[in-house]
Structures are given as C-alpha cells and as structure tokens.
Amino acid sequence: MGTMEVPADALYGASTQRAVLNFPVSGDRFGREFIRAIGLVKWAAAQANAELGKLDATRTDLISRAAQEVIDGKLDEHFPLDIYQTGSGTSTNMNANEVIGNRCSQLAGKPVGSKEPVHPNDHVNMGQSSNDVIPTAIHIAAAELLRKSLMHSLDQLEAEFTKKADEFWDVIKIGRTHLMDATPVRLGQEFAGYAKQIEYARLRAGNALAAIEELPLGGTAVGTGLNCHPQFPGIVMRHLWHQTGIPFREASNHFEAQAAKDGLVQASGQLKTIAVSFFKIANDIRWLGSGPRCGIGEILLPETQPGSSIMPGKVNPVMCESVMQVCARVIGNDTTVTWAAANGNFELNVMMPVLAHALLESTRLLSSVANVFREKCVSGIRANVERCAELVEYSMAMVTSLAPIIGYDKAAEIAKESAKTGKTVREICRQRHILPEAELEKALDPVAMTHPGGEGSAGG
Secondary structure: OOOOOOOOOOOOOHHHHHHHHHOOOOOOEOOHHHHHHHHHHHHHHHHHHHHOOOOOHHHHHHHHHHHHHHHOOOOHHHOOOEOOOOOOOHHHHHHHHHHHHHHHHHHOOOOOOOOOOOOHHHHHOOOOOHHHHHHHHHHHHHHHHHHHHHHHHHHHHHHHHHHHHHHOOOOEEEEEEOOEEEEEEEHHHHHHHHHHHHHHHHHHHHHHHHHOOEEOOOOOOOOOOOOOOOOHHHHHHHHHHHHHOOOOEEOOOHHHHHHOOHHHHHHHHHHHHHHHHHHHHHHHHHHHOOOOOOOOOOEEOOOOOOOOOOOOOOOOOHHHHHHHHHHHHHHHHHHHHHHHHHOEEOOEEOOHHHHHHHHHHHHHHHHHHHHHHHHHOHHHOEEOHHHHHHHHHHOHHHHHHHHHHHOHHHHHHHHHHHHHHOOOHHHHHHHHOOOOHHHHHHHOOHHHHOOOOOOOOOOO
C-alpha cells in the first residue's frame, strides 16, 4: 500500500498508523484491562510456540519480555487506536504485534522498524489470527474484571447491607405497595432484602464468568486452525490459567467460538440484571430518605455535598443518583452488546471492538459504583426511628390485622373513616369500642404484624 510515515517515538508500525488515520472517530481507546489481556495472549503464545519447538530461545525471551511490559502497562501510550475501527479488531491485533516486535528490536539493540530479530507477523503472531486473538482478549479482560473487581465489590456491599439489616432490625416502619401504605415491616427486613439482591448479584457475576471461560484461540482465520499447531491452544490455556488464576480452556467448537458471541451476550445479560438490582435499591433508598421534612424521611442519608446553588442547606441523594446513572449506562451497553453480537455473519463477528468496549465498561462501572455507594452512602445510613413510628401509627393499613377478628367489611369501614377524618385506626377502634383495650393493643401491635402468620385477606 506504499510508504507510511510513523512518528519517530512510536513503537507501532505502518499497519497501526494507517488505522490511526482511517479511524479518527471518537477518541475512545481500549482500556488497561484489554491491553493487559492482549499482552497475556502474546506472552502465553510465545511460551507455547517455544514448547512446541516453533520459536527459538532468543526470540522467545525477547517476546516474553516485551509482552510482559504490555501486560504491566508500560507501553500503553503506543496503543492509540479508536474503538470504532475494523470490526474484527485486526488493527489492534497488529498494533500489539508491531509494538511487541519493535520493543524486541530495541531490547536486542536493533533499529525500530527493522523487524529484526522478531517479526510482528512471523513470530509475535505465530499460530494466531486477529479473528481468534481479539475475542480471546475480550474474554480474558472481562473475566479478570469480573473475578478480581466486580465480585469483590459485591461481596463488600452485601456485607454492608447485612450489617445495616442487623442494625435496623428493631425499627418498625410502614410497608408500601403500589406506592401506597401497606402493613408494617421492619426496616431491617427491607435492608435484608437489599442484601439478598446483592448476594444474588454476586452469583450472577459468577455466572457471567462461567459463560466466558472458553477461549477461541486456536481457530485462527475461520475456525479451522490453519497454520496453528494442534497442541498450541491447550498449552496457551495452561499458561493463561497459571497467570490469571482463572480456569480458561480451549473452545470445544472453534466455529461457534469465533462466529458467535453468545457467551458474551450471556455475561452482559447478567451485568444488566445486576444493574436492575442496583437501580431498585438506590431508588428505594433515595425515596426513603426524601424530605427531610416534607417527604418520607424514614432514613437519614449521609450528607456528602451541598445540593443546590440557590437553596441554602439543601442536600440531595447524590450517591443514589450516581448509581442510577451507572445502571442506565449498563442497560444501554447491554443493548450494544446484544446488537453487536447479533450482527456476525458466517465465520466471523465484525463488531467485536464496540462489543468489548461496552462489556468492559459495564463491568468496570458496576465495580466502581458498588464501592462508592457502600463507602459514601450505605455505611452512613441512619434510621429516623421517630418518623418511622409516627407513620406506622398514622397509617390506615394498621387495620389489616383486625380483618381476621372483625371481618373484612367492618375493617374497611374503619379504614375509610380514618382516611376521611384523619384519625388513626387505633383512635377509631377505641371510640367505637371495637375490642377490649388489651385485645386491641395486641391486634394493633406493629411488631407482631412483621411476623408470618394470621389470616388476613390476600392481595396487595
């Protein structure tokens, strides 16, 4: 394709520079996790080719050293390519090949660009194709983020909600269904529900990890394994497992692994479900803390920053809002992943870079916001005990526990009178002498209403 000028201080070559000029689209680049993953692939490939007698000791050592620098983040500045590039990610695979090859030249005292003693295609890319390297790197990057970041963050968040559930167990508040008053619950029961959601979120992150532990490497161009030693992928998997602690294995069918991206869709779907859980919890908490005087106000949120440039003293539930925005992004990213994965044709998907970008961003965002939400919001939540008690007593839903004793219709009359007059259920029952005082106190005990049992009528 003719000559191509490359910046003098760049370790990449002509293939990368052409892509730099061809795709000045967004300025978004592959992140640290993906570059580390592609470095791991190149490092492990060199070890495998050496074991198979395909690569001599000198070149193996040079590639290993250069690839390790990619893994460690020392060469990130030499990965300039835009996400919105060739759909197979060939440009980025060649970027890695060129950077590692030129770094090998530097280490060997040879000029950058000489392709001596290591050639980017013949040696760095030996036994590989962009079509199996890029999806393999996506799986590795996503798996490491899930295991080392998201699952750990969810463990800590679950523990914090469990701690709050215990702390709030004796606080009785009004329940709500359809946004309307319902029978009393313990504040600790609500928070225990949040803890369980996060426990399930952690399990879903584990399911996402399990969906992507098969790697496409070894299929080369179309899944047939052309120019790849039959034992190459298995040896690479062993090295990757050793390096990451994740039990990666060769795809059982390379045509499925390269042509389809169903495992990544499944992983993204799990992340979307986690986002839905986060949104529900954060939205509940901001409503429960609304006010402080003219809203629900059953909990008090930590005051993290002023909430208004015009209203002095206003403090907003900003940490909850941060979580909810992350959730919106993750749900949108799942649509991107789904659409990108659905648009593969025959032996290759051609929307892998944007798929990778969306999936890795979702994982990273959920991991980060889980930590921030735990540290700056959940750990500092306090119960507004007086407000909880006030709303319980004032609620018409208190009449529910009387229905098995006096009948549904009579209980409904009391509820309607309470709504009309503003009197509490307890006050109306006393005025009407519905029950002796001791029995009334027992029937209207909000603590007892938080336990299973009784014969109250069904329905929400």
